[in-house]
Amino acid sequence: MPGGRLTQQDRRRIATGLAEGLGYGEIARGLGRPTSTVTREIARNGGPSGYQAERAQHATVRRSRRSRTATATTTAAAPRPAVPASGGVGRDPVAVGEFADRLAELLVHSGMPRMAARVLGCLHVTDAGSLTSGDLVQRLRVSPAAVSKAIGYLEGQALVRRERDDRRRRERYVIDGDVWYLALLASAERNAVLAGLTRHGAGLLGPATPAGARMDDASALLERIGRDIVRSVRQWHEERGRAPS
Structure with a gap:
């Protein structure tokens, strides 16, 4: 039931959803569960490409048994402090x-x-x-x-x-701090190449023909998008006080 522990049937439905290419939110809605529950379940059990329902069920049972054993043997002990995540900044x-x-x-x-x-x-x-x-x-x-x-x-x-x-x-x-800047510039370069090809196609087909007109429009659009991308990312760098490479 929603809010309770995931059942073996729930895990089979999660595996089926992943195989069908569904997103975590869509799978969660089908189960009537929070998306965070499905996300945590998949992350703990092999990720989206390695998730297997039976293995996830067995792993959950083992964790539950270990948890009960640990609780029984440390009841009188002081609670352990949480171990900080990487970098020592206390991330979860x-x-x-x-x-x-x-x-x-x-x-x-x-x-x-x-x-x-x-x-x-x-x-x-x-x-x-x-x-x-x-x-x-x-x-x-x-x-x-x-x-x-x-x-x-x-x-x-x-x-x-x-x-x-x-x-x-x-x-x-x-992965560099400028990764998205460089990726957008690469995208602009690909647009420029494609714009050149479609411009050639427009001339080959004849700009007065329907096919040539479509190619001509495509070329103009791709060139415009490429220029806008380059202008935007360079302006972003200037506003942040960094010169683009």
Whole structure:
């Protein structure tokens, strides 16, 4: 029932919803549960790409047993202080994980591949702004191959770059403070290329023909959008007192 513990049937419906590509909010509404409950359940049990209903049910039962055992043996003991999250700033790691999952889900709905979105979300919530492949494998519970493919996509979108750590003989994947600025400039460049191609198509088809007119309109629109993007991001940098690179 709403507000109570998730049942095995609830977990099967969550797994089915993920397989069908539903968002966390849509799954939660189908169960009559808060979105935060579904988000926390998925984050604790393998994330959106690794969630399995039976495994999640068994894990919950094990946690419940351990909790009862720990409570019985420490009743007279003083409560332990909460361990601060990374960086020692007292963050709630569950809340941070939920936020990263929500960010990834939004990026997925915007058209980004799910694994790339999860990697980007994970990088965004780290203070260092960088993680190794091993870090991402451990945090996301996925294979190194899945991380490598996601990084390849993000590099192509100018959202992530690689840094070689020669001392440890491994690579780090880095997200810069200017990541969205650089990504928008890359988008403007792609628009310019596409505008040039559609302009060529308009000339080839003939601007007086319906097909040529459509191409001509598309070219004008893409050029306009590209100019607006470049102007906006440069103005944003100037307002913040930073010169764009």
